[in-house]
């Protein structure tokens with residue numbers, strides 16, 4: 001298998017320096033959130049390292065991988081920006097030998113979210129919103145909420161994505177809406 005250093009070398013080679021900086025920020029934030037909220041920091045670190053591994057792969061290559069995997073073909077009907085998450089999980093498994101399903105799912109759902117997100121899913125998805133290098137309208141509010149509640153922080157993150165998509169008249173992946181609704185139920 002790959003050591004952590006080998007993994008870092010292989011993943012960072014597949015993206016521009018700026019995206020690798022983002023990944024390092026997600027690693028830092030995910031480990032902190034894991035420690036705060038009781039997820040496994042080593043799994044958070046591993047999922048963070050790999051979460052955007054396929055972000056800069058050519059669209060055609062992402063499409064090929066999704067088509068090879070029956071269960072993933074529905075994603076092809078939705079925004080291409082969602083594809084790298086599923087492909088990231090497939091690549092983590094097939095190319096880097098990661099077999100921990102919790103880690104693979106945290107990678108797989110880091111963009112869309114899902115119903116019944118695990119603690120690790122939430123940590124990685126939220127870390128992706130609040131890592132130190134992120135700068136978008138509302139990010140500081142999400143950071144503030146994340147200090148006191150994993151679910152409140154994540155809900156605000158998903159809401160900001162949904163609002164952005166609505167403002168651009170883009171189609172929303174149904175799982176994102178389901179993830180958001182499920183968090184509200186958890187918070188009631």
Ligand code: DGI
Nearest residue numbers: 052079081082110111112128161171172173176
């Ligand atoms: O890969 P990153 O830029 O670090 O972050 P990401 O994986 O969360 O986001 C990828 C982009 O996908 C994000 O800017 C919004 C876009 N997107 C398009 N359609 C959807 C979507 N995101 C979600 N959650 N749901 C969608 O339906």
Ligand code: FE
Nearest residue numbers: 051052110111
């Ligand atoms: Fe991503």
Ligand code: FE
Nearest residue numbers: 069090093094
């Ligand atoms: Fe497979």
Ligand code: FE
Nearest residue numbers: 026051052128
């Ligand atoms: Fe990311």
